[in-house]
Amino acid sequence: MSECHLMRESMPLLLTESLDRDRRELTHQHIESCAACGDEWAAYRDSWAIMGDLAEVEVPARVKQRFLEAAGIAAGAPLEQRRSNVVPFYRRTSAKWLAQAAGVVIIAGGAYFAGNQTGALRVDPTPATIANVQQMPYSIAETRVLPASQISPQIEGRPDIQNVQFLDHEGDKIGLSFDVTSRVTVTGSPSDRSMVRLLSYVLENNKGLSASPSRAIEWVKETYSDPQFADPEIASALAKVMRSDQHEGVRIRAAESLKTMPAPVAGDTREALIDALKNDPNPAVRIKAVEALANLARSGEALDPATIDTLRAKSVQSDENLYVRAKAAEALSNIKLQ
Amino acid sequence: MKHLSDQELMAVVQGGDYSPASEIYDRYSARIYNFAFRFLKNAEAAEDAVQEVFVKMLRHANQFHGDAKLSTWLFSITANWCRDYLRKADNKAKESDDVLVTLPAPNELSPERNLEMRENEVRVRKALEALTPEQREAILLSRYQGLSYAEIAQIAGCSEGAVKTRVFRAMETLKKALTGRDSGGDRCLNAIS
Structure with a gap:
């Protein structure tokens, strides 16, 4: 491998100022004494400068919103309310809990109904089904606190429980925090x-x-x-x-x-x-x-x-x-x- | 939050408190998005990458070691995600998607310079597309993110020597595409004293 080739391999490092002092000196000396490598170096610098014209692209604002939603963090909420993984012990109003439970029942019931249909699915002529899904007061991104006394002690099936955390005593209470997901699959003819x-x-x-x-x-x-x-x-x-x-x-x-x-x-x-x-x-x-x-x-x-x-x-x-x-x-x- | 260092913010996250997530996102999302966008040549996929990277950052916060730079760790996650994306056969076809980027015209520049910048932008994008994914990853991290070869090697999971080769070959291709000047071969036989 010739000296020139070695020098040229160093040129990208010279551009990023990553060469040590001795090597930098050596490369510059060579560039000054060798016309071909001088041209090569000029081409490198020109290319590097042109590459600088590649403008930064702005991240769409919706990406942050999507991330915060995916992470279970409400954008704009006070920081105290965003401590999503450490769930404080407090009782929510029963109405809200019931609404959430109703949402789960609707989804599970709908999936069961769809999965057990033997005949053709009945056509619903109004967009009510979709509208209901959109407006259902149940959010899978929401952190919920459920008092153990209100949960059935019978665990049915094998729910997919992940990210389990054991929360220390707070007064006379302990806590178990986890993510639980359910998946709904709707099958049918493309013409349904x-x-x-x-x-x-x-x-x-x-x-x-x-x-x-x-x-x-x-x-x-x-x-x-x-x-x-x-x-x-x-x-x-x-x-x-x-x-x-x-x-x-x-x-x-x-x-x-x-x-x-x-x-x-x-x-x-x-x-x-x-x-x-x-x-x-x-x-x-x-x-x-x-x-x-x-x-x-x-x-x-x-x-x-x-x-x-x-x-x-x-x-x-x-x-x-x-x-x-x-x-x-x-x-x-x-x-x-x- | 703004006065805390990356390491301090991550220590809070590692303690189970996600409240620094927004601040960390604000610090790094632009760099990650730009890297992913240029690597994948696909704005949609770049958006997905940003979301996935920050969600993974929270979920796997305990894998971050305080002695490392957060940027290096985040770029490692991003590069892995991008490589997986390209590996999927379906996505390879998407590489050729012609996504046009409309740039804001800086007011302080002359119309001629604006035009030149826009033309250069197109040329650079096309030139980057001609690189292999490994070369593109290396040059993007080196030129646009200012990472050292050691950091790039850590992110790419290869040796520093391999990074050096990738950047060199990438620059050869870019130089030819952007200046029309090919490497002149070993015409010079000067010895270095």
Whole structure:
């Protein structure tokens, strides 16, 4: 290995000022006496400086909220109230405890009912089920203090108990603090109204997903792009995600999923597609939206005058992405006159 | 809380009191988010990473030793999470997600400099994407987080020599991408006295 190669290996260390004094001197002497390594060093410094133009990205405020919720710490609460792992002994009002217990019973009962249905699930025509879930006065992130006297001494099943802490005597009381979780699984046909409504709700309120929203959308797309399961409510949920999600990647995935939906279903989301085509700042979302509209036109779906006007405007918009313009023109050429 | 050192805050957490969580989050979330975002090239995943890292920090607080730097420990958790994320086959495809970042334009800069910065931003992002995950991890921790090779080695679970090689190779790739100048080979035969 030549001297030059050794010197060049030291250049990143020289940039971070991590070389010891002797080695630093030696490297600088070499750089000054060797034109090739001098050029190399200049290139290193230029690259290092350009890398400095990579701007810091701000952490979205919701991330802190999500973390504090996941950790069981209420944001904004006084510090004294955030000592979530050391639970003080005090009795809560029985009404609140009963409300929490009722929440548990509703969830457990619902899961049991769903799991033991032998026939098709009855379709609930109102969004009450979802609304109830949202408004239930039970929070899994909440720290609860339960007096032992109010808990049944009979432990049923094998609850998943974790992070157990033994709390020292306080007066004549001792304490046992732990996390306990229950998991609810709802199964059914993709065409079950309850399943469709649940999935729509999850898509539109994606905070609790264990997978990323993009992967969740991909999973939904794989199921509901099949014409036999195509559902306007799922398409509508995807349209809402495409309109409102803050992440470009998620909006792209939602638009892409709409593109694969059968025409009669995707047609109901035409307004959202037009909205995305006109207003989404990300060209990739606009591309997916115009592709979906082109598919609709190709399938013979009737497009209203507003849609046609938008496509026409896009096809000649000089500062628009070329592919978007071409696809808009293609959609126009495929429109079947009524 | 603000006057307490990292070690003092973690000692409180280790005692079962999570009240310093918010303060620790405020100190390190930006660095962790930026590292994860640049490593994974995915804003959603970076958000998940930040949440998971701080939750793990609380749950496994007892694994933190007071003689270590909290930043090193947090970056270890972050890097592990990111590596796991990339290891999952499904996520590899997501690496190519074209996530555009809109930068706030600093008012004090000239329009020309603003434009140049934006162009450089795109070039750097693309250049970083060309690196292997190991090289990207090393260069991100070295260039943008200012960690020493010893700390990076601890985080990456490799030797300092391996870190040195990764940073060197990363810089070779970045130099070529950003300045168009390839390594000129061993043209110089000067001996060092």
